[in-house]
Amino acid sequence: MKFFIDTANLEQIKEAQDLGILDGVTTNPSLMAKEGISGQENILQHYIDICNIVDGDVSAEVISTDFDGMVKEGEKLAELHGNIVVKVPMIKEGIKAIKYFSDKGIRTNCTLIFSAGQALLAAKAGATYVSPFIGRLDDVSTNGLDLIAQIRNIYDNYMFETEILAASVRHPMHIIECAEIGADVMTGPLSAITALLKHPLTDIGLEKFLADYQKANG
Ligand code: E4P
Numbered sequence: 001m002k003f004f005i006d007t008a009n010l011e012q013i014k015e016a017q018d019l020g021i022l023d024g025v026t027t028n029p030s031l032m033a034k035e036g037i038s039g040q041e042n043i044l045q046h047y048i049d050i051c052n053i054v055d056g057d058v059s060a061e062v063i064s065t066d067f068d069g070m071v072k073e074g075e076k077l078a079e080l081h082g083n084i085v086v087k088v089p090m091i092k093e094g095i096k097a098i099k100y101f102s103d104k105g106i107r108t109n110c111t112l113i114f115s116a117g118q119a120l121l122a123a124k125a126g127a128t129y130v131s132p133f134i135g136r137l138d139d140v141s142t143n144g145l146d147l148i149a150q151i152r153n154i155y156d157n158y159m160f161e162t163e164i165l166a167a168s169v170r171h172p173m174h175i176i177e178c179a180e181i182g183a184d185v186m187t188g189p190l191s192a193i194t195a196l197l198k199h200p201l202t203d204i205g206l207e208k209f210l211a212d213y214q215k216a217n218g
Helices: 010-019 029-034 040-053 067-080 092-104 116-125 134-139 144-158 172-181 190-197 200-217
Strands: 002-006 024-026 057-061 084-089 108-113 129-132 163-166 185-188
Touching: 002 010, 002 190, 010 040, 010 190, 024 185, 040 057, 040 067, 057 108, 067 084, 067 092, 084 092, 092 108, 092 116, 108 116, 116 129, 116 144, 129 144, 134 144, 134 172, 144 163, 144 172, 172 185, 172 190
Parallel strands: 002 024, 002 185, 024 057, 057 084, 084 108, 108 129, 129 163, 163 185
Antiparallel strands: none
């Protein structure tokens, strides 16, 4: 399972990269705004800065909602750095743009996936990744993990190469359950990733090992 971090915060990206387990980064316009990144040139430079930290895929989202606009923006983003994956919303024009990018060899991440039908369409258009938002489904009393399982089944039936990128991950159990189902990738906050480290018995066990060493060695 690939681990992506879902942030535009360079410090957190560096911290995750230093762990040695980071495979990529996802961003979106809200995450960029949260870091105070605005203006076309600053936004493009920020993507380059992220790509220079992480040796892996970096999703950069288009703002346009029409085919021509998405193509123009996406081609510009893809030219920034070899790590860039163009993130395209799951709308009719987005599907057309994903097919266009796929034919040109430009990698895409189809975002805002909330149903199996949407994931099927994105795969048929040739998306590199689909991003089902599991946390936001949970927020409206719908099991996001059920959607991951449904997409896994559909993609396996037809051997689609599109990777399932479980997005809107909120906590460590989301990551573990996505891994059990067979999501190809998860993207979430650093806190959800580092929470995987924690177990009280590990802390108690380590404390005892160190105390016993001290007793024996003075
Ligand atoms: C995915 O690529 C999105 O950036 C993200 O996972 C959305 O997560 P949220 O629901 O926590 O905003």
